[in-house]
Amino acid sequence: MVRFSNNLIGILNVITFLLSIPILGAGIWLSVRGSTDCEKFLERPVIALGVFLMVVSLAGLIGACCRVSWLLWLYLLVMFILILLLFCFTVFAFVVTNKGAGEIVSGRGYKEYRLGDYSNWLRKRVDDNGNWAKIRSCIRGSKVCDSLSKRNQTFDQFINDNLSPIQSGCCKPPTACNFDYISETVWNKPQGFTNSSISDCNTWDNDPSILCYDCQSCKAGLLANLKSDWKKVAIVNVIFLIFLIIVYSIGCCAFRNNRQDNYRGWKRGYQA
Template identity: 55%
Template sequence: MRTSNHLIGVLNFLTFLLSIPILGGGIWLSSRANNTDCLKFLQWPLIIIGVSIMVVSLAGFAGACYRNTFLMRLYLVVMFLVIAVLIGFIIFAYVVTDKGPGRRVLNRGYMDYYLQDYSGWLEERVASHSYWGKIASCVRDSKVCAKMGRVDSNGIPEPADVFYLRKLTSVQSGCCKPPTDCGYIYQNETVWNLGSGLMSANPDCSKWSNDQGFLCYRCDSCKAGVLASLKKSWRKVSVINIVVMIILVIVYIIAYAAYRNNKRMDNDEPYGEARMTKSHPSHFQL
């Protein structure tokens, strides 16, 4: 009995530790939302799952230490539900971030982003008027475009050929400059001249503004850039979640087996024998 309780206690301590990377992933997504992604509602499921695993693990740990059957049963039931929710959340995250890679541009280090490359629940939510105003305001307040500026020792902006080779983030590419196919002429990172005229029917071309308060925040390319940033962030977190989920399932199976062993010992059953065997012993047992 003591060995089984120790095993369950150790396993619950392990699940408590596993809740930390999940909670950390939610907090990291929250910081990303404050800086660039700006969809703050998406990190809350991860934070809730992480806190739930942490609390349930403490309950299981206490149940193992004090041989509290109720706490152990509660731990097994709730942990099963948490694992099921985590699996559903991982599937959901992959489904809503499945589409939308950026498009490579000839002679450019960065990619351009187009809203039509995305579809589904997340795209509809980001593109909706009710949400996009808040998201665009968040991107603007994050100063992500202002941070793009680079000047030499004389205060002169970097030349166009150097800027074209930069590795811009999806938000920088989509929100802080006009789409490449518009044919704007580079002056600095966030100031572009129309030149001889527009070279594309892209509706974003007419939405670009050198006003630093507008830039391309009204563009579909900016919405696509935010979606691409979300996809990248969520895929990183999903990898951690998958690893943690696999470990949680293994730990849960071991904990359940240890709990069953405790019940056998509480019922004074030799390990490996069922009650039916004890009640009706056979003369032909090996």
């Protein structure tokens, strides 16, 4: 008789297998229908995750319910590596997102962001020209600045608006530039403007395809957004890590049951 821990591992892996099907389907859909760089970037990781979950869940299901010890051992090995990697990533996420926060601007409802406030590791990633070209394409593709420009706000309404980090960093010039407000994404440089000591003031352009997408403030806004997202992911990872440890413990019980059953079967066969 298959024991409780084997049954429980089997049920959990059936659920995991069923979850892997829509994940794999989403990856295949992205590979066929994806039109933007961001969608294409997600395609391979999503497919890999779907295939990984499907294979691991099948190994755990067959190993536990059919009492195939070597498959269950392989399942536990993969689970152990996954727990270790997830733990390392969670610690890493908390460390690299520990620094950096938006600065309150006097008389403004939004914050502004400086690249130098964030960790060296994150700064190096966004400062890399190849990486930033892809990220910039994703930001433009999200049309976050287009949606801001459609609000048709007055200057007073705009400065009291609660802009997102991306909108604050990429869709407008820094407040210190003192540009003349025309609309949310159109700011004219004052008459007689020459090169400023603030590089972002020189980088700003009213062209909707340029704006401040190459500004340091845009990179900082992205990192502020990334920091918030990674904090949430890290918290979810902690919960998932606890769940994996519980499943791993149950899997160890199922593996022990398999060995005991195999030993009893061998002993009966030997005595016969």
